[in-house]
Amino acid sequence: MKDLGKRPVIAECPDYERENVRAALQAALTNIGGLEWVKPGMKIGVKLNLCSARKPEHAATTHPVMAAELTRLLTERGASVILGDSPGEPFNSSMLRLVYNQTGMRLAEEAGGKLNDDFSHHTVSFPEGKSVREFEYCSWLSGCDAIISFSKLKSHGLMGMTAAVKNLYGVIPGTMKSEYHFLHPDPMDFANMLVDLNEYVRPLLCLCDAVEIMEGNGPTQGTPRHLGLILAGKDPYELDRLGAAILTLREEEIPYMTAARQRDLFSSEGPEEYAEEAARYAVSGFTRSGSTCSWFAADPDDRLIRKILKKALYILMRSRPEPENSCTGCGHCVRGCPAKAIVLINGKARIDRRKCVRCFCCQEFCPTGAMKVKRSLVARIASK
Ligand code: SF4
Numbered sequence: 001m002k003d004l005g006k007r008p009v010i011a012e013c014p015d016y017e018r019e020n021v022r023a024a025l026q027a028a029l030t031n032i033g034g035l036e037w038v039k040p041g042m043k044i045g046v047k048l049n050l051c052s053a054r055k056p057e058h059a060a061t062t063h064p065v066m067a068a069e070l071t072r073l074l075t076e077r078g079a080s081v082i083l084g085d086s087p088g089e090p091f092n093s094s095m096l097r098l099v100y101n102q103t104g105m106r107l108a109e110e111a112g113g114k115l116n117d118d119f120s121h122h123t124v125s126f127p128e129g130k131s132v133r134e135f136e137y138c139s140w141l142s143g144c145d146a147i148i149s150f151s152k153l154k155s156h157g158l159m160g161m162t163a164a165v166k167n168l169y170g171v172i173p174g175t176m177k178s179e180y181h182f183l184h185p186d187p188m189d190f191a192n193m194l195v196d197l198n199e200y201v202r203p204l205l206c207l208c209d210a211v212e213i214m215e216g217n218g219p220t221q222g223t224p225r226h227l228g229l230i231l232a233g234k235d236p237y238e239l240d241r242l243g244a245a246i247l248t249l250r251e252e253e254i255p256y257m258t259a260a261r262q263r264d265l266f267s268s269e270g271p272e273e274y275a276e277e278a279a280r281y282a283v284s285g286f287t288r289s290g291s292t293c294s295w296f297a298a299d300p301d302d303r304l305i306r307k308i309l310k311k312a313l314y315i316l317m318r319s320r321p322e323p324e325n326s327c328t329g330c331g332h333c334v335r336g337c338p339a340k341a342i343v344l345i346n347g348k349a350r351i352d353r354r355k356c357v358r359c360f361c362c363q364e365f366c367p368t369g370a371m372k373v374k375r376s377l378v379a380r381i382a383s384k
């Protein structure tokens, strides 16, 4: 059913100057109903994208000025604000201190927010889940009266794109994320898990930092590109539908969008609803991250023969991780691979293809960008 209240909005924001960010955030928030719901004494959790200890200029993480100005807008209304994330590294104080310092998040602290220092987690059950009915959940989010997701618009090796929906993968603590990758090697299964997490958390508000986006080898080692926007909305699927349209990505290139469509979670009728406004800001020649696409994801009502055909095509189209010569042999990917598929030979990473589950954790956490996602020959021919 169509719900206009869930329609996302775009606000132009030329750069990360504090006044410009504040004005753009205010404009975006006003257009989706304002912050009247924020009451004095309310505890608001802001789930940032702090996927890695990278500096703001790398465009891998939510920009600290965005986090700081949102914090100011919320604290001015009497709320207390706690900000955080759980990168795919050990979820502990020394790792998070490094992440907060590198990503510039001390600015949010100076603005009156608290950077999360609770590294506990607990099991939550979600019987309605399609892919996960029980999962580990970062406890700092449990005690909040409302959750705001403040994501970053980027290319992504496994899911094609990351924005509001993928941002919630960070509710699973630290290195446990690798285990979840291992348990859900099929991209559609993983995509459904992301949707389950979104259905469980249901953030009250979704914001997306798209002033400097990332293209290419995302989500951590890609190339920053200026877009100059903030996206805002109340629905993560709709916000990502708008984001995908701006990046000129088709829904089939983003498995979690396919999962959301199959589960009838969109409130708009289709991406064409955003075509006009997306065209104004479209990122021409956006460089994909070589992602595994969901062109051939089976629909629940497909007949068996169609499912088998789609599966065969899907296998032929699968992308794979591949280390380049610039590999320094640091071993980060060896330690992070959930399938134990990587070894170092003569100081270079080598992948055992029989063990690899194509989760692309190695690509996401390679500190030098040497691990790339390569599209298969069939996928490259098919997309010509
Ligand atoms: S993390 Fe990157 S640089 Fe380090 S061993 Fe793996 S591929 Fe090489």
Ligand code: SF4
Pocket (backbone or CB within 6 Å): 321, 336, 337, 338, 339, 340, 341, 342, 351, 355, 356, 357, 358, 359, 360, 361, 362, 363
């Ligand atoms: S080699 Fe990379 S893509 Fe394959 S299972 Fe290991 S981390 Fe995942």
